[in-house]
Amino acid sequence: MPQLPAFDVMTATCPSRTSLARIANKWTAMVVIALSADRMRFRDLRTTVDGISAKVLTETLRDLERDGIVIRHVYAEIPPRVEYELTALGRTLHAPLQALGLWAEEHFADVLAARESYDARQ
Amino acid sequence: MPQLPAFDVMTATCPSRTSLARIANKWTAMVVIALSADRMRFRDLRTTVDGISAKVLTETLRDLERDGIVIRHVYAEIPPRVEYELTALGRTLHAPLQALGLWAEEHFADVLAARESYDARQ
DNA sequence: GATGGCTTGTTACCGATGGTAAGTGTAAGG
DNA sequence: CCTTACACTTACCATCGGTAACAAGCCATC
Numbered sequence: 138m139p140q141l142p143a144f145d146v147m148t149a150t151c152p153s154r155t156s157l158a159r160i161a162n163k164w165t166a167m168v169v170i171a172l173s174a175d176r177m178r179f180r181d182l183r184t185t186v187d188g189i190s191a192k193v194l195t196e197t198l199r200d201l202e203r204d205g206i207v208i209r210h211v212y213a214e215i216p217p218r219v220e221y222e223l224t225a226l227g228r229t230l231h232a233p234l235q236a237l238g239l240w241a242e243e244h245f246a247d248v249l250a251a252r253e254s255y256d257a258r259q
Numbered sequence: 260m261p262q263l264p265a266f267d268v269m270t271a272t273c274p275s276r277t278s279l280a281r282i283a284n285k286w287t288a289m290v291v292i293a294l295s296a297d298r299m300r301f302r303d304l305r306t307t308v309d310g311i312s313a314k315v316l317t318e319t320l321r322d323l324e325r326d327g328i329v330i331r332h333v334y335a336e337i338p339p340r341v342e343y344e345l346t347a348l349g350r351t352l353h354a355p356l357q358a359l360g361l362w363a364e365e366h367f368a369d370v371l372a373a374r375e376s377y378d379a380r381q
Numbered sequence: 382g383a384t385g386g387c388t389t390g391t392t393a394c395c396g397a398t399g400g401t402a403a404g405t406g407t408a409a410g411g
Numbered sequence: 412c413c414t415t416a417c418a419c420t421t422a423c424c425a426t427c428g429g430t431a432a433c434a435a436g437c438c439a440t441c
Contacts, residue, residue, distance in 0.1 A: 144364040147289060149310025154285070156370050157363035161285040163276070164428095167269060179389055188271025190429060195390060205373025215437045216388040226369050233358040240355050241279035242266040247348050248278050251327025286399095301418055312400060317419060337408045338417040 159204060164189060164197045166234040169223065172207065173231040176222035206230060281326060286311060286319045288356040291345065294329065295353040298344035328352060 144153035159165060164186070171177065171185045183194060198221055201207040206227035212218040223231070266275035281287060286308070293299065293307045305316055320343055323329040328349035334340040345353070 144367050146360045146363050147293070147307060147309055152371065153363045153367040156367045157288065157360060158285045160363065161283055161288045161359055163280045163283040166279065166283045171269070180387095185269060187269055190431095191390065192392090192430085193428065196428095203374055203377040204370045205377075206370075214388095216386090217390085217436085219389065226366060226373070229366065230362060233355065233362050236355040236358060237283055238268050238279060240352060241268050241275045241282065244348060244351065245266050245275040245278045248326045248328075249274065251348070252325055255325040255327075302416090312402090313419065314421090315400065318399095336417095338415085339407085339419085341418065 156204070159200060160230060160234070162197075164193060165201065166237055168194070168197055168201065169206070169227060169230055169234050170238055172221060172223045173228065173235070176210070176220050178218060178220050182221065201227070278326070281322060282352060282356070284319075286315060287323065288359055290316070290319055290323065291328070291349060291352055291356050292360055294343060294345045295350065295357070298332070298342050300340060300342050304343065323349070 144151050146154050146157045148154070167186045167189070168182065171182055177185065179194070179198075182198075183189060183191065186194070189197075198207060198209070202209050205224055208222045208224055210220040210222065212220075266273050268276050268279045270276070289308045289311070290304065293304055299307065301316065301320075304320075305311060305313065308316070311319075320329060320331070324331050327346055330344045330346055332342040332344065334342075
């Protein structure tokens with residue numbers, strides 16, 4: 138009953154690969170994880186996604202908006218207020234990206250140990 | 260009973276973020292997905308992960324080896340034979356990355372529609 | 382009325398990364 | 412002795428990620 142995937146990311150010319158390239162990205166992952174809790178304004182995203190620059194956050198959000206993963210709510214106020222929210226499509230992305238983030242947190246000790254061992258061998 | 264994560268990828272200085280940066284990458288995702296089926300030699304990986312260059316594949320595999328996700332088996336033969344295999348740690352990465360690939364394949368039609376709608380608005 | 386602050390960006394710039402194309406080394410086969 | 416096979420290297424260029432400074436518009440303060 139689940140439709141078979143009509144696309145194959147392993148094929149270079151398959152358009153689904155452009156989609157994979159966008160979501161397989163650390164900034165995308167962190168922004169989507171942050172927004173899955175609640176809609177947020179630009180400034181709050183900058184503090185939640187620690188270390189992201191205004192430029193990169195703007196670009197990431199524009200790309201996610203273009204791909205239908207995020208909606209942008211602009212309020213005509215002074216100072217300006219812009220809120221970002223996951224779409225229904227964006228919410229389907231939460232579980233996979235959250236899993237990636239959790240993997241990084243849970244397995245980093247192993248990764249670190251492997252790195253030290255590797256570097257010692259070289 | 261599950262240990263609480265001692266690391267937080269949302270913190271810029273947290274070392275787990277370097278780990279997230281590595282796995283949240285399209286080439287990493289495709290190589291791990293390819294290797295999850297079976298161990299493979301370099302040349303077969305190049306054809307399975309369609310479109311990857313020798314240089315990028317070499318770098319990706321070196322990084323994955325350093326992080327303990329892949330093991331490299333070198334056979335002293337002519338012409339050379341090198342096989343790559345997921346470690347136990349690498350196999351724990353399969354499910355999250357496979358989920359990402361499936362998302363890209365299953366939702367690309369939505370992404371494409373959103374893109375066309377966005378571009379028409381601008 | 383000039384100054385500075387608030388917020389959401391934009392611009393200029395530069396170093397790092399991703400990507401292509403060609404070359405390297407070794408030994409068997411013709 | 413020239414080609415082929417394989418797993419890389421190297422040189423080189425384009426694109427991306429990242430920093431720092433500035434723009435716009437109104438308010439409050441000095």
